C-alpha cells in the first residue's frame with residue numbers, strides 16, 4: 001500500500017475544500033470498495049478525507065412524498081427502512097441481495 005495522509009471532515013464544506021486543495025484526494029465512507037482498490041494498487045489516493053462525521057445518514061420524506069436518501073445512509077439501514085420497503089420494494093430487495101451483512105452494515109449509498 002502507498003503512503004497517504006488522512007483527515008476527518010467535520011462539515012460538507014470542509015470536505016469539499018479539502019478535495020479541491022489536494023491533488024489525488026479521495027473521500028472515504030465505509031471503505032468497503034476503496035480500501036480493496038488501494039490494496040490492489042488500482043486506486044492510490046495521496047489524501048483520504050473521511051466523510052463519516054458529516055451527519056448525512058438520514059432518510060427524509062419530502063413534501064411530495066418522495067424520499068431524500070443521505071449520502072452516508074448504510075445499505076442495511078436503507079434496505080430496512082419501512083418507507084423504502086413499502087414504496088420501493090425492489091430497491092430494498094436489491095440491497096439485501098448484495099454483498100454480505102457485514103459489508104452492507106458499512107457500505108453507504110454514495111459509496112455504492
Ligand SMILES: Cc1cc2nc3c(=O)[nH]c(=O)nc-3n(C[C@H](O)[C@H](O)[C@H](O)COP(=O)(O)OP(=O)(O)OC[C@H]3O[C@@H](n4cnc5c(N)ncnc54)[C@H](O)[C@@H]3O)c2cc1C
Nearest residue numbers: 027028029030031032033034071098099107108110111112
Ligand atoms: C465482496 C463484495 C461484494 C459486493 N457485492 C455487491 C452487490 O452485490 N451489489 C452492489 O451494488 N454492490 C456490491 N458491493 C459493493 C459495495 O456495495 C460497495 O463496496 C459499497 O457500497 C461502497 O460504499 P462505501 O461507503 O464502503 O464506499 P467507499 O469504499 O468508502 O468509497 C467508494 C467510492 O465512493 C467514493 N465516495 C464515498 N462516499 C462518497 C461521498 N459521500 N461523496 C462522493 N464520493 C464518495 C469514494 O471516494 C470511492 O471512490 C460489494 C462489495 C464487496 C467488497
